[in-house]
Structures are given as structure tokens and as C-alpha cells.
Amino acid sequence: RYGARIAKGLIADLQKQSGSFIATVESQDSGRQQIRARRVLLATGAQDIEPNFPELPDAVQRGLVRYCPICDGYEARDQKIAIIGHGTHGLGEAIFIARTYSDDVTLLTLGKRMELDQKQRQRVEEHRIKVVESPIDALEIRDDRIAALRVDGANMSFDVLYSALGLRFRTGLALALGAQHDDTGALTVDHHNQTTVPGLYAAGAIVRGLDQIVVAMGHSAVAATHIHNHCELPTEEEPGGTEE
Numbered sequence: 001r002y003g004a005r006i007a008k009g010l011i012a013d014l015q016k017q018s019g020s021f022i023a024t025v026e027s028q029d030s031g032r033q034q035i036r037a038r039r040v041l042l043a044t045g046a047q048d049i050e051p052n053f054p055e056l057p058d059a060v061q062r063g064l065v066r067y068c069p070i071c072d073g074y075e076a077r078d079q080k081i082a083i084i085g086h087g088t089h090g091l092g093e094a095i096f097i098a099r100t101y102s103d104d105v106t107l108l109t110l111g112k113r114m115e116l117d118q119k120q121r122q123r124v125e126e127h128r129i130k131v132v133e134s135p136i137d138a139l140e141i142r143d144d145r146i147a148a149l150r151v152d153g154a155n156m157s158f159d160v161l162y163s164a165l166g167l168r169f170r171t172g173l174a175l176a177l178g179a180q181h182d183d184t185g186a187l188t189v190d191h192h193n194q195t196t197v198p199g200l201y202a203a204g205a206i207v208r209g210l211d212q213i214v215v216a217m218g219h220s221a222v223a224a225t226h227i228h229n230h231c232e233l234p235t236e237e238e239p240g241g242t243e244e
Contacts, residue, residue: 007035014040014173019234021199039199039227042174042187043220046205049165051084053139064146065161069097070210076160077101082146085164086112091120093164098127106156108148111135132156169206182208193223201227 009027016022023035048067050056059065066072073096081102083094086109098105105127107114113133116124124131138149139161146161169185180188180196186208187195194201203219205211 011173014177016177016197016199039201039230041201041203041220041223041227042171042195042206043203043216044170044173044206046167046169046211048163048167051139051161051163051165053161055141059141059146059161062144063160064141064144065163067163068211069093069101069162071212073097073101076162078103079159080104080106080157081160081162082106082108082148082156082158083162083164084108084110085166086110086114089166090164091116091124093162094129095123095127097162098129103128106130106132106158108136109133167205167211171206174200174202174206184208191222192226193219194226 007025007027008029009025011023012026012032013024014021020036020038021040023037023040024032025035026032051065053059053065056065063075066076069076076097079102081097081104083090083097083105085091085093085107090107090109091114094105094107107129109132111133114131132150134154135151136148137151140147140149142157146158148156148158150156167185169181169187171179171181171185171187174187174195174197175181177197177200179200179202182188187202187206189195189202189207192201193203193207201223203223204216207219209215
């Protein structure tokens with residue numbers, strides 16, 4: 001209806017030349033071709049670092065393994081919950097679940113030592129979080145529960161396992177152009193969702209914030225409006241061009 005052309009393919013390379021972006025697209029149907037655009041919106045997402053769990057898709061489908069307590073923590077309320085993770089991120093997720101949904105929370109660090117300061121230790125004690133630093137030899141499903149088999153022989157079982165191992169941001173195209181990112185690896189954007197590369201925008205999980213569809217839609221609306229309002233204006237590299 002609006003004349004948009006949807007092309008399926010892999011963006012193998014993205015470069016910026018003379019006020020335009022040039023994307024190299026690889027597809028089975030048309031081989032390798034180039035697309036030129038004055039502005040680009042990246043919505044390439046991120047991938048969860050998944051736990052080493054046999055039959056992981058089945059466990060996720062059954063709700064035994066989960067990734068986002070902000071999204072579905074209410075469904076696991078009052079259950080025996082384990083969090084796989086370490087460092088500030090793992091501890092933060094354990095505290096979030098313990099103060100909101102369950103009194104029985106265990107943080108499995110997979111053999112990583114937790115260097116907790118006094119404030120962090122106080123919060124662990126306050127929410128009665130059990131921190132297990134022993135390595136986990138295996139994770140498996142037993143009688144519709146998660147079994148964590150420890151190398152020291154003290155096996156445990158849980159109703160739900162949350163993975164807090166972090167994300168892999170799919171930001172390679174942006175980083176190759178020199179776009180800046182924060183300490184988590186997410187792209188740095190302004191209030192128009194424009195990256196530090198003029199004309200290059202980002203939306204969704206590659207921007208720091210809640211990794212939720214509704215948030216990504218908001219990012220996209222903000223970026224698309226700014227792109228639309230600048231479609232007829234020269235880019236920064238063109239004569240008379242400025243970027244807000």
C-alpha cells in the first residue's frame with residue numbers, strides 16, 4: 001500500500017560514504033547486492049547467553065527455564081527459584097526476585113566467586129538469598145523440577161530456573177562504523193534514538209533498557225519520526241546539512 005519493498009537477506013556489511021549508507025545484502029534468491037540509504041535504523045536485537053541445559057527448548061516451553069522475571073516473575077511467585085548468574089547482574093536479579101516474588105531464592109554462580117561488599121552482603125542476608133559458589137556438574141529435569149547436580153555431591157532441586165548469564169548484543173554493523181556503546185555493550189543513543197554515528201539509529205535490545213517488545217516499539221516510533229522529519233533535509237555530510 002505504501003510502496004515499501006521488503007527484502008530478505010543477510011546484511012553482511014554496512015559502510016558510510018558521501019552522506020549515504022551502503023548495505024551489502026546477501027540472499028539466496030538474488031545473491032549479493034548493495035542498497036544505498038541516507039539513514040538506517042538497526043533493530044538487530046540481542047541473544048541470551050543460554051545455560052548448558054539438555055533439551056533447553058522443551059524446558060523453556062514448559063516454563064521450567066525462564067529469562068525475564070520482569071516479564072513473567074509473577075507466574076513463579078512463591079516457588080522455589082534458582083538463578084544462574086554471577087557478578088552484579090546475577091545478584092541484582094536474585095534480589096529482584098527475592099524481594100518481589102519468592103522467599104526461597106538460590107543464586108548459583110557456576111563456580112564463580114562473589115566478591116560482595118558490605119551493602120551487598122546485607123541485602124543477601126535481608127532477603128535470605130542462598131549463594132552457592134560450588135561448580136554445577138549438570139542441570140537436568142527430574143519429576144518436573146530442575147535438578148542441579150553439584151560436584152561436591154550436594155544436589156538441589158528447584159521449581160523454576162532463571163538464567164541471568166547476560167546478552168550478546170548484535171551490534172557488529174554499528175561498531176564497525178565507530179558507534180559508541182556503554183559498559184554493557186548496548187549502543188549509546190540520544191533522545192531521538194540516534195547513535196553517535198549521524199544518520200544511524202537503533203531500537204530494541206541493542207539499546208540499554210528493558211528488553212521488551214513494547215519498549216522496542218517505543219524506540220522505533222521515536223527513531224522513525226525523527227527519520228521521517230529529516231527525510232528531505234540534507235545529511236550532515238551534504239552541503240547545508242546539520243543534525244539535531
